[in-house]
Amino acid sequence: MGRVLVCKTADIPENGMKAYELGGRRVLIAQAGDCYYAYQGICPHQEVCLDEGIYDGSVLTCHQHLWQWDITTGEPMGLAEAPLERYQLEVADGEIFVVHTTALQAAEIFTTASEETLARLNAIARREEHEAGSALYDIGDPADDLYILESGRVEFLIGREERTTSAGFMLRRGEVFGWNAMLEHQPSRIARASCLEKSVVLRMSGKETLKVLEADPASGFNVMRKLSSLVTRYLTLSGAK
Numbered sequence: 504m505g506r507v508l509v510c511k512t513a514d515i516p517e518n519g520m521k522a523y524e525l526g527g528r529r530v531l532i533a534q535a536g537d538c539y540y541a542y543q544g545i546c547p548h549q550e551v552c553l554d555e556g557i558y559d560g561s562v563l564t565c566h567q568h569l570w571q572w573d574i575t576t577g578e579p580m581g582l583a584e585a586p587l588e589r590y591q592l593e594v595a596d597g598e599i600f601v602v603h604t605t606a607l608q609a610a611e612i613f614t615t616a617s618e619e620t621l622a623r624l625n626a627i628a629r630r631e632e633h634e635a636g637s638a639l640y641d642i643g644d645p646a647d648d649l650y651i652l653e654s655g656r657v658e659f660l661i662g663r664e665e666r667t668t669s670a671g672f673m674l675r676r677g678e679v680f681g682w683n684a685m686l687e688h689q690p691s692r693i694a695r696a697s698c699l700e701k702s703v704v705l706r707m708s709g710k711e712t713l714k715v716l717e718a719d720p721a722s723g724f725n726v727m728r729k730l731s732s733l734v735t736r737y738l739t740l741s742g743a744k
C-alpha cells in the first residue's frame with residue numbers, strides 16, 4: 504500500500520477542516536484535539552462538498568440537509584442515513600499522508616474479512632472500465648455477479664420505460680452493488696445500473712464469493728452481517744423517496 508502526501512499539519516486549522524483533490528477524489532482532512540482524520544469530501548447523500556458544511560471539532564454537519572457524522576468514526580448521527588468513507592491516514596514530521604487502499608479493502612462489507620480471505624476475493628475479482636452511459640445490468644437480467652465501485656458514479660433506476668425513476672441513492676468508492684448475486688432465491692436484477700460517468704468496477708461472481716466466504720466462516724458471518732445492514736440502508740433510502 505502506497506501513501507500520498509496531502510498537506511502539512513499546520514495547514515489544518517485547530518479543530519477545523521480542509522478539503523483537497525487527490526487523484527480525482529475530494530478528501531476532507533479534519534483535526535480534533537491532537538488527532539487528524541481523513542474522509543470522503545463529498546456528502547454521501549448528494550453531490551455537496553462537505554468542507555462547506557459546519558464542523559465544531561467533533562461533529563461534522565452537511566449544510567444542505569443537515570446530515571451529521573462523528574468525526575472520530577465517520578458514523579452517522581441524527582438525520583444521517585449513511586456513514587462517511589474513512590481513509591487511512593499517517594502523520595509524520597508535520598506532514599499528513601493518506602494511505603492508498605484498494606476498492607476491495609475499502610468495501611464496507613469486507614472491512615472485517617481476514618487478510619487471507621481478502622486475498623482470495625481479490626483473486627476472483629475482475630477489473631472493468633465502463634464508459635459514461637453504459638449499462639452494467641438491466642431489470643430482469645440474471646443476478647450472477649456483484650460489483651464494487653472503484654471510481655466514477657453509478658446510478659440505479661427502478662420501474663420500466665416512462666415510469667422509470669431513480670432509486671434515490673448514489674454510490675461512493677468501495678460501495679458494493681448487485682449484491683443479490685449473494686442472496687438465495689434472487690435470480691434477477693430488480694434495478695438498472697448504469698454509469699453516470701466513466702467508471703471502474705471490480706466484478707465478482709456471487710457463487711465464487713460465497714465459496715470463499717464459506718471457507719472462512721468468521722469472515723463470512725461478518726460480511727453477511729454487514730451486507731444485511733447495507734441492504735436495509737438501501738431499502739430505507741429507496742422507500743424514503
Ligand code: FES
Pocket residue numbers: 546547548549550551565566567568569570
Ligand atoms: S447533501 Fe448532504 S445532507 Fe443532503
